[in-house]
Amino acid sequence: MNKNSNSTTVTEFTLLGFPGVPLEFYPAVGLLLLLVYLILAGGNLFIIAFVFYEKNLQKPAYLIFCNLAAVDFAFGTATMPKLISKYLLRDETMPFYACFIQMFFIHYLGTVTSFILLLMAIDRFVAICNPLRYPSIVTNQSASVICLISWVIPVSWSISLPYCNSNIIQHCFCDRTSITKLACSDITVPQTYAFVGAMVTLLGPLAFILFSYVSIIIAVFKISNTQGKYKTFSTCSPQLLIICLYFLPRCTVYVLDVTVQMKIDARIMIVMWYSLFPPLVNPIIFCFRTKEIREAFLMKLRKSKISHKRTVKLNVFCVSS
Numbered sequence: 382m383n384k385n386s387n388s389t390t391v392t393e394f395t396l397l398g399f400p401g402v403p404l405e406f407y408p409a410v411g412l413l414l415l416l417v418y419l420i421l422a423g424g425n426l427f428i429i430a431f432v433f434y435e436k437n438l439q440k441p442a443y444l445i446f447c448n449l450a451a452v453d454f455a456f457g458t459a460t461m462p463k464l465i466s467k468y469l470l471r472d473e474t475m476p477f478y479a480c481f482i483q484m485f486f487i488h489y490l491g492t493v494t495s496f497i498l499l500l501m502a503i504d505r506f507v508a509i510c511n512p513l514r515y516p517s518i519v520t521n522q523s524a525s526v527i528c529l530i531s532w533v534i535p536v537s538w539s540i541s542l543p544y545c546n547s548n549i550i551q552h553c554f555c556d557r558t559s560i561t562k563l564a565c566s567d568i569t570v571p572q573t574y575a576f577v578g579a580m581v582t583l584l585g586p587l588a589f590i591l592f593s594y595v596s597i598i599i600a601v602f603k604i605s606n607t608q609g610k611y612k613t614f615s616t617c618s619p620q621l622l623i624i625c626l627y628f629l630p631r632c633t634v635y636v637l638d639v640t641v642q643m644k645i646d647a648r649i650m651i652v653m654w655y656s657l658f659p660p661l662v663n664p665i666i667f668c669f670r671t672k673e674i675r676e677a678f679l680m681k682l683r684k685s686k687i688s689h690k691r692t693v694k695l696n697v698f699c700v701s702s
Contacts (some may be wrong), residue, residue, distance in 0.1 A: 391544035391563075397551045398467055399653075400646045413467030417661060418461040422663035425450040425457075431523055435677050441524035442504050443674070446667055447499045448528045449623075452490050453660030459486040460656065477544075480538045480555040480567045487556055492535035492582045498627060499586035500527055501620045506593035510600050535582070542566055551645050553653055558638070579635060587628050594621060619667050623659065630655035 402410055428450040429526040432438045460483070504524070508515045542564035552559040557575050597617060604610045605626070634651050637643050668674050 391477060393476050393548065394480045394555065394560075394563075395464070395473050395549045396475060396553065396555075397549055398464065398473070398553050399649065400551075402468075407468045407471070410467055411470075411662050414461060414465045414468060416655060418457055418465060421457045421461070421657070421661045422454055424661065425454040428664045428667065429454075431674075431677075438674065438677060439521065441519045441521055442501075442508075444521060444524045445497065445500050445504055445528060446650045448531070449494070449501070450664065452497060453495045453663055456487070456490045456494070457657070457660050459490065464553050475550075475555065480550070480560065484555040484557055484560060487554060489535055493532055494627065494650055495582050495586045496531035496535065497528070498620075499590060500524075500531060502590040502593040502624065505617050505620055506597060508618070509597050522647060552649055556652070576635070576638075583628070583631060583635070587632075590624055590628075616671075619671055622666055623663050626659040626662070627655065 399410065429447050432443045445511050463472075463475060463483070504519055508517055511518070530583070544563055545565045547563055550559045550563070558572075561572060561575065594617070597613075601610050601613050604613065611613055630651055634643075634648065634655070638648075
């Protein structure tokens with residue numbers, strides 16, 4: 382680093398990762414993270430492939446969830462490989478511009494996730510509160526167009542700041558908050574813009590999501606049939622659980638960042654929790670809590686077993702002949 386210049390002199394950043402992890406535990410942590418990434422990638426890619434393969438599942442609600450699986454896979458791919466290489470290969474440094482590229486995708490994909498979760502809530506809101514018009518309002522075409530808009534509208538911006546002091550990022554990946562703290566100049570304005578942007582992309586969708594689910598609950602309680610109430614709640618429970626896993630920890634971090642000074646290790650653990658846990662468990666939640674997907678998957682397994690048994694019997698018959 383050249384300290385005789387007022388321009389950006391940092392050429393690479395060093396990722397701190399999880400604080401306090403001894404070097405002898407690095408291989409174990411790296412293997413655990415690799416396992417997490419493989420499950421995350423495999424689960425979300427399976428959901429995408431299964432929904433597109435099963436014609437019966439090509440409905441607006443499942444197309445929206447496929448977009449959520451795609452953004453979860455993209456987020457994991459943008460963050461996990463570098464973290465895995467840090468612990469398995471001891472590769473702790475990241476080039477300056479590569480770090481900012483990662484930061485762009487982290488915040489861009491986070492915004493896309495908020496919009497996709499908003500679409501999931503709108504889908505359930507229309508389906509339950511206006512069921513007669515649902516087939517005409519929410520179609521595969523309209524869902525695809527709105528999902529595409531959710532990918533196009535979000536923008537992630539960054540302010541050019543001079544970096545000439547510490548280049549150690551106290552995090553597991555390059556996020557805007559951790560990088561901005563390393564700047565040499567006053568960071569009050571960038572932090573304010575970042576906070577306002579986060580609140581708009583987080584609280585905006587969350588406000589309508591809360592409104593939609595309050596409306597859904599009111600509509601469900603008006604149903605006289607107990608079985609109908611249970612069926613309606615069961616169709617909403619996977620989305621509601623996924624939404625809680627995404628928004629609650631994020632809101633907690635933003636509130637604590639403003640009200641109290643969080644410890645670095647606590648902040649890293651909470652951020653990693655809401656960054657990796659939802660993409661990891663979303664496919665599991667949706668498969669086990671969505672009756673239609675569960676039944677389609679079990680039907681495929683039964684057909685596969687029957688086909689396998691027929692093949693074995695045919696081979697045995699041919700051998701005996």
